[in-house]
Amino acid sequence: MTAKDIKHPLRGIRNPLLPAVLALFAFSVNAQDDETLTKQVELEQAPAPGPEGYHQPPSLDDIPEGPFGDSVRSGWQAFVNTRQHPEAKRFVGNKQNCGNCHLASGLAANSAPMWGAWGIYPKYRGKNDHVNTMDERIRGCFTYSMNAGGSEAGGPPEPDSQVLKDMQAFFFWSAKGAPIGENLPGRGYAAVPKPENEISVSRGEEVYQDQCAVCHGNDGSGKFADDGRQIFPPLWGAGAYNWGAGMHRINTAAAFIKYNMPLGKASPVEKEAALTDQQAWDVAAFINSHERPQDPRWEGSKASTDEKWHTHQCLYNETVRGHTLGDGAG
Ligand code: HEC
Ligand code: HEC
Numbered sequence: 001m002t003a004k005d006i007k008h009p010l011r012g013i014r015n016p017l018l019p020a021v022l023a024l025f026a027f028s029v030n031a032q033d034d035e036t037l038t039k040q041v042e043l044e045q046a047p048a049p050g051p052e053g054y055h056q057p058p059s060l061d062d063i064p065e066g067p068f069g070d071s072v073r074s075g076w077q078a079f080v081n082t083r084q085h086p087e088a089k090r091f092v093g094n095k096q097n098c099g100n101c102h103l104a105s106g107l108a109a110n111s112a113p114m115w116g117a118w119g120i121y122p123k124y125r126g127k128n129d130h131v132n133t134m135d136e137r138i139r140g141c142f143t144y145s146m147n148a149g150g151s152e153a154g155g156p157p158e159p160d161s162q163v164l165k166d167m168q169a170f171f172f173w174s175a176k177g178a179p180i181g182e183n184l185p186g187r188g189y190a191a192v193p194k195p196e197n198e199i200s201v202s203r204g205e206e207v208y209q210d211q212c213a214v215c216h217g218n219d220g221s222g223k224f225a226d227d228g229r230q231i232f233p234p235l236w237g238a239g240a241y242n243w244g245a246g247m248h249r250i251n252t253a254a255a256f257i258k259y260n261m262p263l264g265k266a267s268p269v270e271k272e273a274a275l276t277d278q279q280a281w282d283v284a285a286f287i288n289s290h291e292r293p294q295d296p297r298w299e300g301s302k303a304s305t306d307e308k309w310h311t312h313q314c315l316y317n318e319t320v321r322g323h324t325l326g327d328g329a330g
Contacts, residue, residue: 035136036143036156037297038128039309040246046116049185054109054269055116057174068169075170078163079114080105082146083230087163091142093150094293095222095230095239101145101247103260103268107174109186110259110268116187118175134168135159144245147293150330189255190271195278199250201320204286207279211262220290236290238329243295243316250313253284289320294328302326 060076063069078088080099103111121134142148142156149155157163178184209218215232216222222234234240246252258273258280259266265274275283295316299305302324306317317326 035159036140040140040144040244041125041127041132042246042249042252042312043112043188044183045191046183046187047185049109054186055113055175055178055184057107057113057115058176060105060107063173071166071169072173073170075163075166075168076105078167079170083228085163087161087166088157090153091146091148091151091155091157091163093147094241095224095234096146096241097230097233098141098146100230100233101241101256106171108260108268110188110190110271111256112188113174113186114171115175115178116184118171119178119180119182119184120187134171135164138164138167143296145241145247147242147296149242149296150293186269189252190259191251192254192258192277192280194251195276195281197278199281199285201282201285201289203278204282204284204289207275207283208286211274212283215263220287235287236292236329238293240292240329242293243326243328244297244309248288248292248314248316250281250284250288250315253288254280257284285315289315289325291325291327291329293330295326 063072063076074085074087078085078098079102080097082088082097082099083092083095099105101111102108102113106112106114109116117134117137121137122131124131136159139156139159212235216235217232220234220236221239223231225231241247247256254277257266258275258277259268259271262274266272273280295305295309297305297309299308302317305326310316315325317324319325
């Protein structure tokens with residue numbers, strides 16, 4: 001953290017309850033590990049693939065037997081069935097699995113694959129002024145995309161805990177043979193140029209009703225089996241990613257949607273799209289014009305949280321359909 005980032009959340013408060021408030025604050029810092037509560041940095045764009053195409057991860061059928069293979073298998077399960085995995089589920093504060101935004105078990109090119117991430121960390125980031133480890137990156141996705149603050153554990157997994165080791169064993173295994181320290185083709189999501197026309201939430205709503213609601217539901221709450229297993233993930237409301245997650249940025253959601261959705265029509269690996277750039281941006285704006293769990297970096301008001309953390313392309317603290325977004329949902 002830079003000096004500028006260090007907050008004095010209680011500065012100026014004169015209140016007889018101050019000691020109690022301070023005690024509460026200290027508790028919440030413990031419960032919600034502070035290290036992830038920094039600026040979430042957007043990924044840089046990956047280069048286009050050469051004639052050899054994208055990295056080919058090994059087949060999931062070829063995970064070896066033995067203790068290493070067991071760890072890889074556990075990490076894979078924690079990734080795709082996060083809400084069912086005995087360890088990982090304690091850190092899920094919404095109704096998402098990691099694999100919802102990282103398709104094909106986190107192995108598909110242009111769907112932020114884990115083999116693309118593996119060789120990038122640890123990485124120094126000027127914006128949060130420290131070396132970001134893979135451990136911390138995963139805990140960040142728990143904090144925001146999985147809303148860990150609302151989970152049984154009350155925050156992301158402890159650094160170096162078994163579930164983080166297992167996930168990293170899985171990522172390491174999937175990156176076998178890929179070069180280290182390179183921004184590989186297929187890493188992250190492929191950016192979609194911003195269309196010339198204005199982005200329209202109401203046009204986005206039409207796209208949503210036509211092409212998305214059948215799976216994600218008219219109210220964006222997804223679909224679940226009787227035993228609670230997820231069939232289609234929620235996109236907004238209490239079960240969705242929170243206001244601090246990368247997916248709440250319209251550009252990031254448009255990049256994900258363009259080559260990944262509608263499921264079965266778009267193809268990330270073939271880089272085939274079903275939507276135009278305009279439709280991808282419009283529907284990304286529509287999805288992100290709904291309430292979702294609060295930003296864990298909440299600064300006390302929508303305006304101050306907006307000013308400090310939302311200086312990017314998003315609708316936090318913007319007024320849409322007569323409502324100023326950012327109240328949270330929980
Ligand atoms: C709601 C969608 C969503 C969910 C759920 C999600 N992620 Fe992510 N993840 C993203 C986005 C978006 C990015 C890209 C970050 C950016 O550009 O801000 C990302 C980036 C990452 C990266 C870094 C990729 C790179 O190439 O640097 C890792 C690692 C990662 N996620 C792991 C996880 C894990 C582990 C989980 C579950 C605990 C998870 N993600 C759940 C959306 C999600
Ligand atoms: C055939 C069903 C289906 C259709 C149609 C569909 N989706 Fe999805 N969508 C899914 C599934 C399933 C996932 C999770 C993928 C996984 O876990 O492998 C998903 C994931 C997502 C995510 C990831 C974010 C999250 O929070 O989980 C977004 C955003 C999304 N879809 C948007 C859209 C949009 C926009 C459309 C319409 C243009 C659309 N989807 C159409 C099934 C569908």
